[in-house]
Amino acid sequence: MINKEEFRRKVIISAGQIFSHYGFKKTTMDEIAKALKMGKSSIYYYFESKEDIFEAVVLHEANILRNELTTAIKAVESPIDKMRNYVFVRMKSFEKLSNYYNAIFDKNLDHFEFIETIREKYDREELAILRLIIYHGARKKVFNVVNSEYTAMAIQTTLKGLEVPLFWKKKEINIEKRLNAILDVLFYGIVRK
Amino acid sequence: MINKEEFRRKVIISAGQIFSHYGFKKTTMDEIAKALKMGKSSIYYYFESKEDIFEAVVLHEANILRNELTTAIKAVESPIDKMRNYVFVRMKSFEKLSNYYNAIFDKNLDHFEFIETIREKYDREELAILRLIIYHGARKKVFNVVNSEYTAMAIQTTLKGLEVPLFWKKKEINIEKRLNAILDVLFYGIVRK
DNA sequence: ATGCCTTCGAATTAATTGGTCGATAATTCG
DNA sequence: CGAATTATCGACCAATTAATTCGAAGGCAT
Numbered sequence: 075m076i077n078k079e080e081f082r083r084k085v086i087i088s089a090g091q092i093f094s095h096y097g098f099k100k101t102t103m104d105e106i107a108k109a110l111k112m113g114k115s116s117i118y119y120y121f122e123s124k125e126d127i128f129e130a131v132v133l134h135e136a137n138i139l140r141n142e143l144t145t146a147i148k149a150v151e152s153p154i155d156k157m158r159n160y161v162f163v164r165m166k167s168f169e170k171l172s173n174y175y176n177a178i179f180d181k182n183l184d185h186f187e188f189i190e191t192i193r194e195k196y197d198r199e200e201l202a203i204l205r206l207i208i209y210h211g212a213r214k215k216v217f218n219v220v221n222s223e224y225t226a227m228a229i230q231t232t233l234k235g236l237e238v239p240l241f242w243k244k245k246e247i248n249i250e251k252r253l254n255a256i257l258d259v260l261f262y263g264i265v266r267k
Numbered sequence: 268m269i270n271k272e273e274f275r276r277k278v279i280i281s282a283g284q285i286f287s288h289y290g291f292k293k294t295t296m297d298e299i300a301k302a303l304k305m306g307k308s309s310i311y312y313y314f315e316s317k318e319d320i321f322e323a324v325v326l327h328e329a330n331i332l333r334n335e336l337t338t339a340i341k342a343v344e345s346p347i348d349k350m351r352n353y354v355f356v357r358m359k360s361f362e363k364l365s366n367y368y369n370a371i372f373d374k375n376l377d378h379f380e381f382i383e384t385i386r387e388k389y390d391r392e393e394l395a396i397l398r399l400i401i402y403h404g405a406r407k408k409v410f411n412v413v414n415s416e417y418t419a420m421a422i423q424t425t426l427k428g429l430e431v432p433l434f435w436k437k438k439e440i441n442i443e444k445r446l447n448a449i450l451d452v453l454f455y456g457i458v459r460k
Numbered sequence: 461a462t463g464c465c466t467t468c469g470a471a472t473t474a475a476t477t478g479g480t481c482g483a484t485a486a487t488t489c490g
Numbered sequence: 491c492g493a494a495t496t497a498t499c500g501a502c503c504a505a506t507t508a509a510t511t512c513g514a515a516g517g518c519a520t
Contacts, residue, residue, distance in 0.1 A: 113499040306468040
């Protein structure tokens with residue numbers, strides 16, 4: 075490879091696909107290597123460990139997510155329904171990210187432990203995004219199989235909190251307030267009445 | 268459990284979901300057990316082995332497929348476009364089956380070796396269906412990553428062969444002939460000119 | 461109690477897998 | 491060119507994992 079950074083990007087894309095389908099634990103270094111048509115040991119020339127790759131992948135995905143969300147937030151002046159649609163369409167397309175949540179499960183960290191772990195590594199904005207990732211992952215879990223009652227409850231709360239600004243019909247609530255309420259729920263877990 | 272057969276069915280459904288997502292190799296007995304809320308060793312009371320479960324799952328899916336295809340074949344008198352639509356809609360929904368193909372890959376059998384292996388176990392009809400499963404799996408592989416040039420070529424041939432009866436415009440070819448040509452390609456790999 | 465059906469935890473054994481290391485290509489540079 | 495640096499790889503290892511076995515035991519009818 076000509077460029078070290080270039081190659082890292084390739085790994086991130088390739089490994090990202092595998093991680094997103096199989097989760098952290100089930101993805102093997104052999105597979106990643108095979109997908110790259112390289113020897114397994116070569117990868118260790120560019121990355122320290124499997125976790126190192128994973129972290130790079132998550133960071134990469136988080137950046138994409140941030141960009142998309144920035145766009146969404148800029149659309150604040152458009153009608154609420156458009157906004158709602160946008161958010162939910164995005165939610166669907168984020169599905170693959172939900173598998174990072176599974177990866178987190180592999181590590182036996184729960185919802186909040188994970189946030190604490192991440193908080194030390196990423197700045198505020200990334201944290202918010204990762205929270206969203208977790209939320210989407212959790213959402214999927216709820217509709218399939220839920221591992222712990224505790225997690226299920228936490229998710230129900232989030233969904234409940236989301237209902238208020240999204241679906242409450244009271245018409246005079248202005249759009250900006252609604253959006254802020256949505257973002258507060260999604261990003262910081264703050265539920266309003 | 269009250270009924271042994273009843274329980275087997277439960278296992279087949281539950282394990283089927285996991286297999287279809289992760290493939291044979293990546294699916295663990297622990298996971299299957301967990302999904303059933305049972306001890307791992309209990310499963311061995313109902314099934315001989317992991318492979319035994321897998322085989323039951325494949326057979327089950329194959330039966331569903333057969334029923335659907337029977338319906339399709341009965342629709343022979345409807346217009347060709349309707350038929351074509353039906354086939355392709357089905358193809359999409361068969362996607363989860365494609366993962367059995369991955370499972371086959373885990374065993375390092377290629378397309379044709381697998382058919383030979385199956386031929387000894389299942390009757391003619393099942394074989395035909397399993398061929399279809401393989402085809403769909405292969406199709407997906409082609410559009411993602413192809414492992415071996417050989418497999419890729421085999422799949423291209425199938426797709427090519429499908430083009431003729433499906434898309435050839437020559438209007439006077441009658442519907443039954445077309446359908447038969449389609450089925451010949453899908454089921455037996457016979458490509459016509 | 462006795463025996464049968466069912467479940468399970470613990471033990472076993474074989475395979476898998478993340479990671480290391482030294483050798484060896486390939487490339488760069490003096 | 492040839493030495494130094496960069497990149498790749500195969501073989502190997504230690505630790506873990508995962509399929510399967512087995513004996514114990516819970517529950518239930520007789």
